[in-house]
Amino acid sequence: MNHARTSVATRPRASRPGATAGRATAGRGTVRRATALAAVAAALLAGCAAQADSGADDGGPDVDPAVAPTSSSEPVDLASFAPVDNATWLGIQAAPEASAGQRIVVHAFVTRTYTATGGGTLQVRVTSAQPASEVEGTVAVLRGSPDVLGAAQIGSVLRVHAEVAGAYAGPTGGAAKIPELTVLAAEDVGPYDLSADVTVGEVSRGSGRLLVPVTVRNSSDAVLTYRVDLVATSADGTVQQSGARPEFASLAPGSSASMDVRLEPASADAVLSIAAVTRTLPDAAP
Numbered sequence: 001m002n003h004a005r006t007s008v009a010t011r012p013r014a015s016r017p018g019a020t021a022g023r024a025t026a027g028r029g030t031v032r033r034a035t036a037l038a039a040v041a042a043a044l045l046a047g048c049a050a051q052a053d054s055g056a057d058d059g060g061p062d063v064d065p066a067v068a069p070t071s072s073s074e075p076v077d078l079a080s081f082a083p084v085d086n087a088t089w090l091g092i093q094a095a096p097e098a099s100a101g102q103r104i105v106v107h108a109f110v111t112r113t114y115t116a117t118g119g120g121t122l123q124v125r126v127t128s129a130q131p132a133s134e135v136e137g138t139v140a141v142l143r144g145s146p147d148v149l150g151a152a153q154i155g156s157v158l159r160v161h162a163e164v165a166g167a168y169a170g171p172t173g174g175a176a177k178i179p180e181l182t183v184l185a186a187e188d189v190g191p192y193d194l195s196a197d198v199t200v201g202e203v204s205r206g207s208g209r210l211l212v213p214v215t216v217r218n219s220s221d222a223v224l225t226y227r228v229d230l231v232a233t234s235a236d237g238t239v240q241q242s243g244a245r246p247e248f249a250s251l252a253p254g255s256s257a258s259m260d261v262r263l264e265p266a267s268a269d270a271v272l273s274i275a276a277v278t279r280t281l282p283d284a285a286p
Helices: 087-093
Strands: 004-005 105-114 122-129 136-144 157-168 178-188 199-202 204-206 209-217 225-231 238-246 247-250 255-263 269-281
Touching: 087 122, 087 136, 087 178, 157 238, 157 255, 199 269, 209 225, 209 238, 225 255, 238 255, 247 255
Parallel strands: 004 269, 136 178
Antiparallel strands: 105 122, 105 157, 122 136, 157 178, 199 209, 204 209, 209 255, 225 238, 225 247, 225 269
């Protein structure tokens, strides 16, 4: 049995809980989940639209940036805020008005900022665990003093201590409501490094192909689907010989799944690398 060289790019790893056995299915999802929340209010106050920084349209509301939060010098007891799991956050998402007053700790992937408030208003995707991308979360609006939220940029991942203010319906109201959170403290923790969730075993070659054992562990506390982009290149790195994208569908929180992935054609001295790792909600398209 010949062994191909393996090159896996890694970044600093974030520690996550251990894993239990699970199963995966190979293939590619084709059903794109329509966002559960319709966009509310299409118009902002005159002149305010120009104050929004460019950001991806993720189906969230038109936020009224004219309502600027005020800075408070009162000390905040962070011990009164409790981290919530995914099920608890989804309950808040479903009934934000009934959840008003809850003090929580969550993660927020920033999708839009508003300069009219000095950065004190953000449109985000919220998750309980540290996300790798915005597609893992659900839409919410953060408000806080500019000294707390002003440094956030599109793509920032914040760990926030926040109080549920109720439901935000846009400057002109609307039937579709999403959580509005008042942020008292925020830390930029960056996106989660998904390379920490993927392990590649000993690579073997037979009949002009590579056989690659891959194991994925869901480090989040939500059910997620993982996809791993594998590439086989020539020894000098100049020619891509083949590629594969195994899918590990609907992994339960903390569970692991393994499969043998075939890449062909591939030479005896082919170099294997992980080009990318992504994860999404189970019914989202790749």
